[in-house]
Amino acid sequence: MKTSPAPFHIPLSRRRLLHSLLLTTGGVITGSVYAEALTLTPRATEGPYYPDHLPLDQDNDLTMILGGKAPASGIITEFGGRLLNVDGRPIRDAAVELWQADNNGCYIHSRGAQQGKERDPGFQGYGKVETNAKGEYRFRTILPGLYTGRTLHYHIRVKQNDKSMLTTQLFIAGVPQNDRDGILRSMGTAEQRLSVIREFTPKSPGSKELAAAWDIVIGHTPEDPEQSGRGPGGPPRRRDGDQDIKDALFGPSF
Numbered sequence: 595m596k597t598s599p600a601p602f603h604i605p606l607s608r609r610r611l612l613h614s615l616l617l618t619t620g621g622v623i624t625g626s627v628y629a630e631a632l633t634l635t636p637r638a639t640e641g642p643y644y645p646d647h648l649p650l651d652q653d654n655d656l657t658m659i660l661g662g663k664a665p666a667s668g669i670i671t672e673f674g675g676r677l678l679n680v681d682g683r684p685i686r687d688a689a690v691e692l693w694q695a696d697n698n699g700c701y702i703h704s705r706g707a708q709q710g711k712e713r714d715p716g717f718q719g720y721g722k723v724e725t726n727a728k729g730e731y732r733f734r735t736i737l738p739g740l741y742t743g744r745t746l747h748y749h750i751r752v753k754q755n756d757k758s759m760l761t762t763q764l765f766i767a768g769v770p771q772n773d774r775d776g777i778l779r780s781m782g783t784a785e786q787r788l789s790v791i792r793e794f795t796p797k798s799p800g801s802k803e804l805a806a807a808w809d810i811v812i813g814h815t816p817e818d819p820e821q822s823g824r825g826p827g828g829p830p831r832r833r834d835g836d837q838d839i840k841d842a843l844f845g846p847s848f
């Protein structure tokens with residue numbers, strides 16, 4: 595009998611539980627058991643840099659701007675997966691938005707450029723995509739730039755019928771700054787935090803592009819705007835540590 599592969603967001607302990615259930619039920623897992631295993635993606639602050647002016651090009655490839663002269667600088671990354679209800683059903687025709695710092699740690703926001711740094715004119719900064727019939731979404735972008743007080747992170751919002759269902763942040767496993775990031779540490783339960791820290795690995799051996807899989811699980815009710823309230827303001831500043839991050843993701847020879 596065919597069974598669905600375990601989604602990426604199920605921690606190992608849950609996977610073992612499901613595996614043992616498969617054995618004891620002869621491969622039959624009921625919808626309710628499967629639904630119980632899904633972990634809601636935790637909410638996180640929107641932060642101060644949701645774009646206050648949207649770019650003309652808003653597609654899901656942030657590395658190239660339509661009519662632009664040069665591609666974005668930075669390490670190319672791709673991530674994607676499925677948007678699911680907590681009961682495990684794919685959600686189609688929902689909008690998934692991404693906004694993030696460019697390679698210099700700057701956002702496309704009127705206060706989003708850090709002191710002494712300029713925004714990368716080749717980086718789109720914001721993009722969105724609609725989930726397909728299978729609930730799938732995908733982005734091609736860059737590794738976000740680092741700035742003081744935060745670890746590397748992507749900002750994500752899910753909208754259905756123009757209502758915000760989830761505002762969250764996505765993190766990269768192995769980044770040394772993750773352990774002391776106040777926002778990451780405040781997000782949901784330990785299991786929920788694990789669900790937003792994904793493995794970004796080279797697309798193929800020796801590749802300098804990274805890829806990751808991330809399923810997003812949302813509840814049924816729109817979020818209270820106050821729950822996604824703005825975090826502390828102030829311009830971002832760069833911190834040293836880029837080489838530590840590259841070493842962690844590609845190995846010391848990068």
Ligand SMILES: [Fe+2]
Pocket residue numbers: 641643695747749
């Ligand atoms: Fe941010």
